[in-house]
Amino acid sequence: MNNFSKTILITGGAGFIGSHVVRLFVNKYPAYNIVNLDALTYAGNLENLKDIESAPNYVFEKGDITDEGRMQELFTKYVFEGVIHLAAESHVDRSILDPLQFVRTNVLGTVNLLNVARKSWNGQYEGKRFYHVSTDEVYGSLGEQGFFTEETPYDPRSPYSASKASSDHFVMAYHHTYHLPVVISNCSNNYGSHHFPEKLIPLMINNIKNQKPLPVYGKGENVRDWLWVDDHARAIDVIYHNGREGEKYNVGGFNEWKNIDLVHLLCAIMDKKLQREPGESARLITYVTDRPGHDLRYAIDATKLNRELGWKPSLQFEEGLEKTVDWYLSNEDWINHVTSGDYKNYYEALYDQR
Ligand code: NAD
Numbered sequence: 456m457n458n459f460s461k462t463i464l465i466t467g468g469a470g471f472i473g474s475h476v477v478r479l480f481v482n483k484y485p486a487y488n489i490v491n492l493d494a495l496t497y498a499g500n501l502e503n504l505k506d507i508e509s510a511p512n513y514v515f516e517k518g519d520i521t522d523e524g525r526m527q528e529l530f531t532k533y534v535f536e537g538v539i540h541l542a543a544e545s546h547v548d549r550s551i552l553d554p555l556q557f558v559r560t561n562v563l564g565t566v567n568l569l570n571v572a573r574k575s576w577n578g579q580y581e582g583k584r585f586y587h588v589s590t591d592e593v594y595g596s597l598g599e600q601g602f603f604t605e606e607t608p609y610d611p612r613s614p615y616s617a618s619k620a621s622s623d624h625f626v627m628a629y630h631h632t633y634h635l636p637v638v639i640s641n642c643s644n645n646y647g648s649h650h651f652p653e654k655l656i657p658l659m660i661n662n663i664k665n666q667k668p669l670p671v672y673g674k675g676e677n678v679r680d681w682l683w684v685d686d687h688a689r690a691i692d693v694i695y696h697n698g699r700e701g702e703k704y705n706v707g708g709f710n711e712w713k714n715i716d717l718v719h720l721l722c723a724i725m726d727k728k729l730q731r732e733p734g735e736s737a738r739l740i741t742y743v744t745d746r747p748g749h750d751l752r753y754a755i756d757a758t759k760l761n762r763e764l765g766w767k768p769s770l771q772f773e774e775g776l777e778k779t780v781d782w783y784l785s786n787e788d789w790i791n792h793v794t795s796g797d798y799k800n801y802y803e804a805l806y807d808q809r
């Protein structure tokens with residue numbers, strides 16, 4: 456590792472978004488030291504970071520954010536100027552099956568990290584930053600019209616979003632009570648490479664490829680706002696460096712899709728790539744029992760981030776989706792690896808309940 460530069464702790468860096476953020480920071484800022492702290496749960500995979508694992512400004516530390524002693528040890532071993540906190544339980548369906556795990560990781564883990572940062576920095580906040588990466592789901596569900604802004608009141612409806620909302624509140628509480636220099640962003644649905652295949656897009660790609668049923672919840676009319684994961688990583692970069700202390704920034708793709716339309720688009724792309732007859736993959740679509748409490752629509756107004764920090768999404772959805780499909784089709788080993796073991800058992804249990 457460099458011994459002349461800023462050291463940043465990134466939590467959850469072996470996961471989907473975290474791995475893109477780690478890669479961006481390691482490559483873009485050779486003068487920074489990036490410490491990736493991850494518990495390597497079913498969702499964390501160091502294969503996601505193979506290309507940068509031997510970079511001189513990168514180090515991996517295994518650890519659980521709920522473990523106070525381990526977090527304290529890291530804050531003593533390294534002098535962190537910044538924390539970018541992404542580690543979390545992130546899947547809504549899992550939160551419905553096991554809410555307490557989400558409280559443990561997302562609430563207790565975040566508060567533990569806040570506490571250790573506060574104690575270690577001990578009021579010496581000059582040049583320090585605690586960046587909490589959150590979700591648009593904290594705002595609840597929209598009807599047909601309107602957008603979430605930074606002023607939209609929190610109204611979480613799933614155990615996952617309630618745990619993220621709770622962690623956001625603790626982050627702001629540490630700012631107001633202890634003056635911890637925090638910033639929060641709330642992002643919409645990400646897509647791209649290394650996305651765990653329990654989430655809609657990679658699950659559908661994998662099932663289309665294997666000619667398995669495509670489980671569309673309810674009538675498929677729920678709407679999500681999709682953002683290319685590297686655009687989220689770029690937003691995290693600008694917010695980390697230039698976002699105003701104590702502020703929240705919404706991040707979104709201005710790119711709303713009904714689930715069923717998105718699944719049809721994926722089927723059409725995959726038919727072409729796999730040289731199937733047009734319409735062949737769409738025959739796999741299977742409507743299944745809806746997700747309990749399924750939020751109807753998310754849509755982000757990311758005007759503040761654009762106005763203050765000049766960020767905007769870079770990629771058209773159709774182009775991004777095609778790149779994503781190409782990545783999954785040429786990384787079969789990755790899929791086989793992450794879908795073995797724990798994930799397989801969970802997946803079977805979930806569908807037994809439906
Ligand atoms: P992910 O599930 O792919 O990755 C989570 C990572 O956190 C994994 O590497 C996992 O091993 C690690 N982790 C879990 N529990 C841990 C613990 N106790 N200690 C240390 N590490 C632990 O999640 P993701 O989709 O990459 O999401 C990352 C963050 O971004 C989360 O905070 C999520 O709420 C937020 N977010 C996600 C999206 C999205 O579309 N995926 C959108 C907005 C915000």
Ligand code: DAU
Nearest residue numbers: 545546547590591592643644653654655670671672677714
């Ligand atoms: O909005 C940001 C959030 O996006 C993040 O905070 C979460 O971490 C992330 O998982 C994601 O949450 P969603 O619940 O929106 O994502 P998911 O991929 O699970 O589902 C997307 C939509 O597709 C949702 O309306 C449910 C539906 N769906 C999902 C799956 C897995 C299906 O119809 N069938 C499925 O098999």
